[in-house]
Amino acid sequence: MxxxxxxxxxxxxxxxxxxxxxxxxxxxxxxxxxxxxxxxxxxxxxxxxxxxxxxRPMETVTWQGALHSLQTQLNLPVHVGALTALEMTGNRHYVRFAPGKAYLFSPLNVVLPLWFRNNWADQVRHVQTKLLPPDLGVTQLDTPQGFALKAASVERSALELLHLAPKEFDLVEASMLIESMTSIRPALMQELLEQCASIKVRRLFLYLAERANLPVVRHLDLARIDLGAGDRSLVPNGRYVAKYQLTLPRELVGHG
Structure with a gap:
């Protein structure tokens, strides 16, 4: 050479x-x-x-190392989100009962490179969505491998989690996770709820937060949060919540 x-x-x-x-x-x-x-x-x-x-030869690259390259070298607007971001905070409350794929979120038009999909498709779930503005509530979290990755804050992760429920996350399990979020920042959650594109997610978060008596509820200005109109049925044979026009699992709704 x-x-x-x-x-x-x-x-x-x-x-x-x-x-x-x-x-x-x-x-x-x-x-x-x-x-x-x-x-x-x-x-x-x-x-x-x-x-x-x-x-490099002799190195094993994980999805975290590959994502770090997507974020820092290619500047792709893709971040760790939902339950995966919550687990990265190190809070045991957020560890799911059964392990699954890592959740990555991006705007609708973002396509991950073929080399990433070919090597890590079985380990990650890429969610393309317009649920929230790309950078709102996105922070940096360190991985055990030493990478600083762009990831959703607890507040944003909560809404991303509910976006995937009930198809990918059980609503009762999601409610248990929401119950543990006692340190949600009201100002950030207010902005996220105002800009969230999903009526279902807005209503569901507010109901679960009220049900858990989370401190954040007392500080939100509900008049600025559009809850839309019409019923939303999230499960069959559930129980109806009139205030939020939601049909939810019976375990989550009282008998009153």
Whole structure:
């Protein structure tokens, strides 16, 4: 290997976070050419993960490391959300009874690269939605692997969770998670509820928060939250909540 090519490789390896993916746009910004990539892969300094993506040999890249590259190298507006974001806070209340896929959220028009889908499709569930503005209530959380990932706050995660209920999350389980959210920030939740695109989610959160007597309820301005019109039946053979025009599991509704 020539001295110039060796220097390029050293620059690459110094800048490359362990256990993450190197993408073509990022490599080009480092001055790595297509010829360099061919030489590096032939020499087994790099291993291809598919078109436009590489990993170091002998490293195992998790979905967290791959997502970190999507966020920092490709600047894709995709974040960890719903129950997965809640679990990342380290609060045991948010650990689900049965493990499942990691939930990633993005706007409707965001498509994850083919190399990501081919390698981690069985581990993640990508939810494309216009439920909330892309950056509202999104923060950074650290993973056990050492990556700082963009992830939904507790407040946003609660609404994302309810967006997926009851099809992907049991409503009774969701209610138990909401009950534990005693530190919800009223100002952020107010803004999220006002800008939430789902009438079902707005009504459901308010009902479950009232049912759990969460402190946030006393600080919300309900007059500014549009609850729409008409009934919403979320389960068959449930019980009707007149205030919020919701039909919910009988376990969640009193007999009054």
């Amino acid at each position: 020539s001295s110039a090519r060796a220097d390029k490789l050293k620059t690459l390896l110094d800048a490359w976070e362990p256990n993450s993916v190197a993408t073509n746009p990022w490599l080009k910004r480092l001055g790595i050419s297509s010829q360099d990539l061919q030489n590096y892969t032939t020499s087994r300094w790099l291993v291809s993960l598919g078109k436009g993506a590489f990993k």
